[in-house]
Amino acid sequence: MPLFRSTLKTEKKAFLIWVVSLTVTLLLFLFMYPSILKEKEAYEKILAVYPKEVLEAFAIELDTLLSFHGYLGYVYGYLLLALGIYSMRLGLTAIGKEISRNTSEFLFTKPVKRSRVLLEKGLAAFFLMVLLTFFLLLAALFMENLYAEERNPGITFLIVFSAFFLQMLFYSLGLLMGIMKRKVRFFSSSAIGVVSSFYIMSMVSQVLQKDYLRFAAPFRYFDVSEIMRSASYDKVFLLFTLILTSLLLLLSFAALNRKALSAG
Numbered sequence: 001m002p003l004f005r006s007t008l009k010t011e012k013k014a015f016l017i018w019v020v021s022l023t024v025t026l027l028l029f030l031f032m033y034p035s036i037l038k039e040k041e042a043y044e045k046i047l048a049v050y051p052k053e054v055l056e057a058f059a060i061e062l063d064t065l066l067s068f069h070g071y072l073g074y075v076y077g078y079l080l081l082a083l084g085i086y087s088m089r090l091g092l093t094a095i096g097k098e099i100s101r102n103t104s105e106f107l108f109t110k111p112v113k114r115s116r117v118l119l120e121k122g123l124a125a126f127f128l129m130v131l132l133t134f135f136l137l138l139a140a141l142f143m144e145n146l147y148a149e150e151r152n153p154g155i156t157f158l159i160v161f162s163a164f165f166l167q168m169l170f171y172s173l174g175l176l177m178g179i180m181k182r183k184v185r186f187f188s189s190s191a192i193g194v195v196s197s198f199y200i201m202s203m204v205s206q207v208l209q210k211d212y213l214r215f216a217a218p219f220r221y222f223d224v225s226e227i228m229r230s231a232s233y234d235k236v237f238l239l240f241t242l243i244l245t246s247l248l249l250l251l252s253f254a255a256l257n258r259k260a261l262s263a264g
Contacts, residue, residue, distance in 0.1 A: 033068065088170040215240065
């Protein structure tokens, strides 16, 4: 699988930067948890001053925030934004980089099926996203072992692993956009723009509390409060995420074949 290996080699430096940055960030925030817990009453008074809409926009619930898993979920909500940007950038550059540099014809004329090209690049991205999630999970479990009043590794796993489903969704969206567009000039800024828009939409839907808006807000598909209450994902949104991701991947295969045929 030469394309699988070459993709991993190309992405190795960026991956190391992302995994170290995000893991260290998670550890630093979780190291703050004991001091926050000691000042529980002070934080409750501070948060009580804020309007209800502000707390809802940032998914802050006083009942759960000061528990370990509630705090983990709150911190992890911001890391999800970074993970979404990383995975969408992976998708945008998978094929989009060759198209933008006008080197796609060279890639497609190799004695390898176009579907094989996309498959190997997709498997490489899948491996990187799983590995990144794994490191974050190890960090979260380590901190839970140190600081959690009531340990529940299953809840920690569900909170952290929800990132993988969102990464796959944003990767598949980025993949389709990278194939469909003739030229993407700035991959990182494009990823930041799209993912940030969805993040803002998630905040809006959180405030308005409209069920139908939640389908347009990926960052609300795996709600931490629901995970803590039921010890499982919302089956409707899990299924919706899997179907939407599969659909985007199928559209990417179809779009790549059409683009390749028109190019050749």
